[in-house]
Amino acid sequence: MTEIFDLALLESVMRALTPVLLAALGGLLCEKAGVFNIGLEGFMLVGCFAAVAGSWFGGDAWIGVITAVIAGMLMAAILSFASVTLGADAIIVGIALNLLAVGLTSFLVRTVLGAQGTFQDPALDGLPIFLSQSPLTYLSWALVPIFVVFLRRTVWGFRLQGVGESPSAARSLGVNTKRYQHAAVLASGALCGLAGAQLALGNVVLFSENMTAGRGWVAVVVVMLGQAAPIGTLVAALLFAVTEAVGFRLQGLGLPSQFTTAAPYVITLAALVLVSVRRRTLTVRRARGTNSPAPSGGGATPPVPTDPATRATVSQGENHVS
Secondary structure, eight states: OTTTSSHHHHHHHHHHHHHHHHHHHHHHHHHHTTOOOOOHHHHHHHHHHHHHHHHHHHSSHHHHHHHHHHHHHHHHHHHHIIIIISOOOHHHHHHHHHHHHHHHHHHHHHHTSOOSSEEOOTTOOOOOOBTTBOHHHHHHHHHHHHHHHHHHHOHHHHHHHHHHHOHHHHHHTTOOHHHHHHHHHHHHHHHHHHHHHIIIIIIOSSEETTTTTTHHHHHHHHHHHTTTOHHHHHHHHHHHHHHHHHHHHHHHTTOOHHHHHHHHHHHHHHHHHHHHHHHHHHHHHHHHHHHSOOOTTTTSOOOOOSSHHHHHHHHHHHHHHO
16 A cells, blocks of 8 residues: 555645646636536647747746647637627537647647657756646645635626626626626636646646647536535545546556556546436435425414414414514
8 A cells, every 4th residue: 555655646646636627727717607618628738739839939938838828818719709709609619629729739749849749858948846846736726715715705706606697687787798708718718728838847848649638628527526616626626636646556556557547537427427416316305395295284274263362462473474
């Protein structure tokens, strides 16, 4: 057991957690605004390429981070314009953007970076490391309480949730619903850009085709599993990160790589299914409790007391209730 669970495992968990958590927080904002964003995978992949390209040509990892944020927001702007402004189906647009990201980054790594499949160079500047983690790891943890305060204690947070829950009611109160939805989608692109920068310049220092490996899809599942709440999203992302880190350890002990690679995704999906079944069961039970017949005599009119004093008391109580 000591070969699996040690301090180095905690460091691996934090590295695996950061990209998924950042992307999931972006998806959380979209969910609150009423936009189902499944383009997180494409946003993150473009962020990975932009981070490496920016760091390579700019000579500094932070230039790569800024480039990744801009690239993620540009991808998000396409989704925002198509789904919010034009009213297109956000799911279809998100899938199209994911496919675009795969083809675009594969093309650019050849034409811009001059590499086939993977670009790696000793001169490529990675993110600085403090206490075994990059600054983006600490930022991702700090964002969780910030999101809690934003959603529960600020006017903008309340309005954002109102836009997602009842757009017509929000509009009747003078809230510009499209402005909040545009802002949420663009913020998700920025967060996915940070996630891509962490993956390409923090976890490793390279770019490889399709290097996100489904982490954006996991982020979508994490948002649903966490019920679009910051703390719940953190816990769900931790589930994936712990499973992935332990899987790498087990792979080193001789388990097949196919099993250890698939395990984090399978466990995350299984947790989502179990939570969904539990919610549905509770919903059915509540519905049955609401629709259950009243107890015998519960709807009958109580007998009128014959005692004059008691009758007066009952009459006064009815008048008070009315």
